[in-house]
Amino acid sequence: MSTITHRLPQKRHLVTELPGPKSVALAERRQAAVPAGLGSGVPVYAVDGDGGVLVDVDGNSLIDLGSGIAVTTVGASNAAVADAVAAQAHHLIHTCFLVTPYEGYVAVAEKLNELTPGDHEKRTALFNSGAEAVENAVKVARVATGRDAVVAFDHAYHGRTNLTMALTAKSVPYKHNFGPFAPEVYRMPMSYPYRDPLGDDGVAAARRAITAIGTQIGADGVAAVIVEPIQGEGGFVVPAPGFLPTLAQWCRANGIVFVADEVQSGFCRTGDWFACEHEGVVPDIVTTAKGIAGGMPLAGVTGRAELMDAVHPGGLGGTYSGNPVACAAALAAIDQMETLDLCARARAIGEIATSSLTATAALLAADGREVIGDIRGRGGMIAVELVRPGTSEPAPDLAKAVAAGALARGLVILTCGTYGNVIRLLPPLVIDDALLREGLAILGEVLAESA
Known part of the structure; x- marks a missing residue:
C-alpha cells in the first residue's frame, strides 16, 4: 500500500470504561x-x-475492525473523499438526475462499467442503498426476460425492503412479523463447506441447486438467480470452488440473468475489485453499494447493455439516486482504492x-x-x-x-x-x-x- 498520512493518531487509547x-x-x-x-x-x-x-x-x-459494515474501506474521513464532498457541496448539493442531469453521475457509471467483470458493453444505474440496487436488478431481469421467478439461497442477505426481505433468508431480526412478502421468490441450498455434506465439492453443490430449481420452478420460468459471491450477514460463507462458475454457466445456457450481489464484498474488500473475479465469474448484473463512496450513500446496478436498456424510459431512478455529492465521493474513493x-x-x-x-x-x-x-x-x-x-x-x-x-x-x-x-x-x-x-x-x- 502506498504511504498514507492519517489525521488522527493510529492507536487505541481508553480514558473511561465503555460505554463512557x-x-x-x-x-x-x-x-x-x-x-x-x-x-x-x-x-x-x-x-x-x-x-x-x-x-x-x-x-x-x-x-x-468493522468499517461501518464494510463501508469505510478508505477510512471514515479519508481526506481526498472529504475534499471532494466539500468541493461538490459548494456548487451543487442536489438536483435530481431525472430532471437535470450532471456529469458526476455519468462519470461514476463509466467507472463502474470499466471496473466490473467482463469486457462486454455495459450500462449502470445509480441508487441509494444496497437493497435498492438489488430490487432494481430484479426489475431489470424481469423486464428483460419476461419471466417472474427469482432464485436466492440459504443464508442470503439482500436487504430490508419488502422484495429484498423475501430474498433474505434469516427471519429474526430481518423478516419477523413483516410479511406477507413479495411472491415468486424461491430459496435454494447454498454451498456452505463447513456445514454442507458436500463439503468442498462446489460443482456438486451447484448441481444440487440446479436440480431443485428445475423441480420447483423450471428453468424457463426463472428471471434471475441472485447470489452473494461471499455471503455477508449469513456468516461470510465462501462457497466451495466451482459453485459460482457452474451456476453462472447454467444461467447463461438457459437465458437466466445471473446477478452477483457484491454490496458487501465489492470494491477491493476480498483482494479483487469484486469477489466473483476470484473464479473468473462474469455476472450479467452486479449490484454494489457500501464501500463504493467512502461512506456516502450510493449504490449501483451494472449490467449487460441489452439487459439494462430493456427497461422503458422512466422505469428506473429516484429523487436522490446518484446524488451529486455522493457521486463526487465515489469518484474520489475509487481513485484512492486505485492509488493506494x-x-x-x-x-x-x-x-x-x-x-x-x-x-x-x-x-x-x-x-x-x-x-x-x-x-x-x-x-x-x-x-x-x-x-x-x-x-x-x-x-x-x-x-x-x-x-x-x-x-x-x-x-x-x-x-x-x-x-x-x-x-x-x-x-x-x-x-x-x-x-x-x-x-x-x-x-x-x-x-x-x-x-
Missing part, C-alpha cells in the same frame, strides 16, 4: 427519541474516525488475520477448548465461526461474549451468521499493520478468556 458517561447520556436521549427497532451493536457514540480508529464522545480511541492499491492491501490483511486466528485456534485446541470451528473469508473479509467445544453446534452466546469483551478493551468487531455465532472482521483497508495486529491480539485474548 457521555455515551450513556446519549443512550438515554436516544431511548426517548429513536424507536427500539433500531438496534446498535456497539453502545458507544462516535464523533470522529480516521484510518483504523474510531473516537467516541468520551474521548476513547477504539480500534475499528487496496486490492493488494486487502490480501495482506487477510494473510495477517488468518495467520493470527489460526494460531489462536491452535492454542485453544491444545488446551481442550476447541471453540473455533472454522476460519474463512478472503482478503479483508474474514470470519471466525464459534461452536461449542468439540462439536459443530453453533455458540451464539460465546460470539456475543467475545464482542462485548473486545469492546471493553477498545476493539470494535461485528457478529453475524444465520445462527448468530460468527465473528466477522472488516477492517478499513487503510489500517496499518501495527494497529491490525494489536486488534487481533486483543481478539485472541478475549477468545481465550471467553472460551
Whole structure:
C-alpha cells in the first residue's frame, strides 16, 4: 500500500470504561427519541474516525475492525473523499438526475462499467442503498426476460425492503412479523463447506441447486438467480470452488440473468475489485453499494447493455439516486482504492488475520477448548465461526461474549451468521499493520478468556 498520512493518531487509547458517561447520556436521549427497532451493536457514540480508529464522545480511541459494515474501506474521513464532498457541496448539493442531469453521475457509471467483470458493453444505474440496487436488478431481469421467478439461497442477505426481505433468508431480526412478502421468490441450498455434506465439492453443490430449481420452478420460468459471491450477514460463507462458475454457466445456457450481489464484498474488500473475479465469474448484473463512496450513500446496478436498456424510459431512478455529492465521493474513493492499491492491501490483511486466528485456534485446541470451528473469508473479509467445544453446534452466546469483551478493551468487531455465532472482521483497508495486529491480539485474548 502506498504511504498514507492519517489525521488522527493510529492507536487505541481508553480514558473511561465503555460505554463512557457521555455515551450513556446519549443512550438515554436516544431511548426517548429513536424507536427500539433500531438496534446498535456497539453502545458507544462516535464523533470522529480516521484510518483504523474510531473516537467516541468520551474521548476513547477504539480500534475499528468493522468499517461501518464494510463501508469505510478508505477510512471514515479519508481526506481526498472529504475534499471532494466539500468541493461538490459548494456548487451543487442536489438536483435530481431525472430532471437535470450532471456529469458526476455519468462519470461514476463509466467507472463502474470499466471496473466490473467482463469486457462486454455495459450500462449502470445509480441508487441509494444496497437493497435498492438489488430490487432494481430484479426489475431489470424481469423486464428483460419476461419471466417472474427469482432464485436466492440459504443464508442470503439482500436487504430490508419488502422484495429484498423475501430474498433474505434469516427471519429474526430481518423478516419477523413483516410479511406477507413479495411472491415468486424461491430459496435454494447454498454451498456452505463447513456445514454442507458436500463439503468442498462446489460443482456438486451447484448441481444440487440446479436440480431443485428445475423441480420447483423450471428453468424457463426463472428471471434471475441472485447470489452473494461471499455471503455477508449469513456468516461470510465462501462457497466451495466451482459453485459460482457452474451456476453462472447454467444461467447463461438457459437465458437466466445471473446477478452477483457484491454490496458487501465489492470494491477491493476480498483482494479483487469484486469477489466473483476470484473464479473468473462474469455476472450479467452486479449490484454494489457500501464501500463504493467512502461512506456516502450510493449504490449501483451494472449490467449487460441489452439487459439494462430493456427497461422503458422512466422505469428506473429516484429523487436522490446518484446524488451529486455522493457521486463526487465515489469518484474520489475509487481513485484512492486505485492509488493506494487496496486490492493488494486487502490480501495482506487477510494473510495477517488468518495467520493470527489460526494460531489462536491452535492454542485453544491444545488446551481442550476447541471453540473455533472454522476460519474463512478472503482478503479483508474474514470470519471466525464459534461452536461449542468439540462439536459443530453453533455458540451464539460465546460470539456475543467475545464482542462485548473486545469492546471493553477498545476493539470494535461485528457478529453475524444465520445462527448468530460468527465473528466477522472488516477492517478499513487503510489500517496499518501495527494497529491490525494489536486488534487481533486483543481478539485472541478475549477468545481465550471467553472460551
